[in-house]
Amino acid sequence: MKSRGRQDAILRTLRRTGTSTLAALVREVGASRSTILRDLSALRDEGYVIHAEQGRGGGLRLDPGSVPATARLTVTEVFALIVCVSSMRAARTLPFSSLADAGLAKIEKTLPPDTLRDLRRLLDCLYVGPLAPQVDTSTLGDTEAALSPAFEQAFLERSRLKFRYRDAKGTETERQVEPQAMLILPPLWYLVAWDPMREDFRHFRMDRISRPEVIEGPAFRSRRVPFDAGVQPVRYA
Template identity: 35%
Template sequence: MARVTRVMRLLDVLRGQEATTVSQLASTLGVSERTIHRDLATLREQGTPISSDTGPGGGVRLERERGVTAVHLAIEEVVALWLAASLSSSSTALPWGRAARSGLDKLFASVPRERARAMRALCERVVVGRPASSRVLAELGTPPGELLALFEEAFREQVCLAFDYADRHGNPSRRVVEPHGLLVEAPVWYVLALDVEKDAARMFRMDRIRRPRLVPGRRFTPDMEGLRARALAQRGERPGG
């Protein structure tokens, strides 16, 4: 974890608790107590009101009555909120669905224009469709545990993803793809990608992927519109038709 990210994560943890200890913070963030002491000092130097007490009931706490600085969200945290808001607004049975998207619009408006543009560009690569059909749910398997983290990194850092894949007939293959988009048909998700070797738009279901790994030496520029146009052309359709 980069130091700036870790310090901001520490501040978020402090915001979420009345009081905690240095050892608990170290365990939560997966770092040493010495690192926590150094990061707490950094936050204090920046003017964050943090107090430390000893003895029973003591610990580290954020002094809320003295004010708290604005929340700083990582881009992947914003995408997670975008996905949650999109899933909420896609279901008429859930209250406050529209309010979730409205809240995100306010978040985008509160950050510098370039950062907001980068956030929106990443969010717009996430597509929410209808919930998975009963047929898909009946045959759904379990994706490898490491897939989520690897996909998130490839998606965010714009690097290719390699994996073994079994199609709906069980035929195995090895793929190297550019993960341009994500399609969510809850609780199932698909990688919307350009198959590098086949030079074709493809969709890969999460549970059919095995042995995922990053290909950091192969980067790409996300292009959802181009991927969609390619997919339509492969089916003999015209864009917008």
């Protein structure tokens, strides 16, 4: 387990149990005593107040109010929340969408400038718009389970993505593209990509993609995607 995962596990244990011991954390996290001590030191450096009780057993207690809940959110984690909230807001009929929107805005106000800058770069690749009434959604299917992790990796690392694609007529072709943006047109989700073979942008319905595979190699360059006037980039930060 990497250090971030261990530290999150330590925080979960301390929050859940209230008070724990070093020996219990060693068992819970599955790391050595010295590693747990290093992780505790790193957490304290981040601002977490972890009280150590003297005496046999070495009790440990986390001050629940010591650090804001947003302190350990990464850029990609905040972006993932924005994707989810944006899809809720675009659907317009889902309960609690406005509350989720307000909560996310509060989270973003606490982000440091460098995190905010990186987040805005990702938001340039997230678009939401209304679905045209003539679009047929009767064939909407489930998205293949393997697509989400493959798309996330290719999108964030700017790696090419290879997959099989089934068009509206049922014809399947193999594609290898550069994921440039994500387009949400409820209830449809699209991968917007630059197709090097066709030297043009293409929109791929995610429920029609199968057998996705990330292609390792140099990062491709970002391209500005042209959209219709009704499609707008998501803006929070």
